[in-house]
Amino acid sequence: MWTIGGGPASSTLGIEERADVPSISVSEKGSIKTPISKESSAQEEPELEGIIPPPAGLIIEISAALAARPLKAKTIKTRLKLEHPNLMKIDIKRFKEPINTIHNRSIIATPVPDFQTQAKYCKPSSSPKMAIPVIDFSKLNSEERAMTMAQIANGCEEWGFFQLVNHGIPVELLEKVKMVSSDCYKKEREENFFKNSTPVKLLKELVDKKTGDKLENIDWEDVFLLSDDNEWPIKTPEFKETMTEYRAEVKKLAEKLMEVMDENLGIPKGYIKKAFNGGEGDTAFFGTKVSHYPPCPNPEMVTGLRAHTDAGGVILLFQDDVVDGLQILKDGEWIDVQPIPNSIVINTGDQIEVLSNGRYKSVWHRVNAKPDKTRRSIASFYNPSYNATIEPATEIVKEVNEFGYPKFRFGDYMSVYTEQKFLPKEPRFQAVRTTTLEVSR
């Protein structure tokens, strides 16, 4: 059972709880039955005010048994997107067919999770000084090792995001990375973004329509991907050499961090790396995504990057020195990931969540569009190879005596993720549970 309108599900997702709103139980099938409190008759137009709970950000499907004439009952279905947690009134005129009588004095409302809308109504941080942990990675090699290990454990367990300073990647290299990435964007991408890109076209169309809607299915982002097999931009001098060197450094850092996580989780050294490499060798995927979030004329109508959790393993983000925009969802509040020049932001993806049997949760994050600045960010992803088998580590499972996650092939997970990136992750785990390797466990 879960509830909407103030119960555990909504608080997990960070929707503001409202004491004045009754909780409505939702069965596992996901439907609720709410009695209609008022008598309805052919003479009186049914009034639904106050009956439907305010499932903030849920699309609810209402099917009401209705009859134009008492003996001719028929069920109709409609989808209403409740845009605001305070919305308690559903205008009966929004049903496509005329309604005279509510036949059996009940309606079934089926909540359809709509995370993007829910995310919109999560509170902005009420504590502006709340910041994700900043950890001095160099102290790992000092007498403060134990404290640093504990800080990283806390970053993984309590936050899912933290920033490393003194991480060992030379500052001169980072300065060059910033320079060549911005040069490349200016030279090879910016003009095309504003002249030909889909988000620019769609936003313009929507603004012209003046409906007040938001662009829901696209990001205000320019992206190109670097991996060992991709073609790289060639017009920017020193781009390839610089980024190749950077990728090698950041991959080393990822591997060090995975060893720290092994130790903190109490699993053998090298366990995560080995799991991601399908047992041995160097087959794990290591990709780098160079993003720019251009200034947006209507930042309230589109997101730089919609809220999501990352699919893979460990993500190392080199974000803009000054332009913010990245936020994480923590205890129901969106918190800024404060820019710190030359730091590296670390977060863990869905596969670390599985491997750690839920001890390290992947965390929702998003990037807001900005009206007047371009934000640069360079994210590197250390992910399992498509053929790697992912499952909770035996040593961790033994502690709680329960597999909290399925065993599956990472490639199968990615097929689901590609379709469902901006939706809650639990159905993704559910989807691979049925397709794959459970039987061999």
Ligand SMILES: O=C(O)CCC(=O)C(=O)O
């Ligand atoms: O650009 C950023 O700051 C975040 C990028 C991100 O979350 C992603 O690419 O998955």
Ligand SMILES: [Fe+2]
């Ligand atoms: Fe992400």
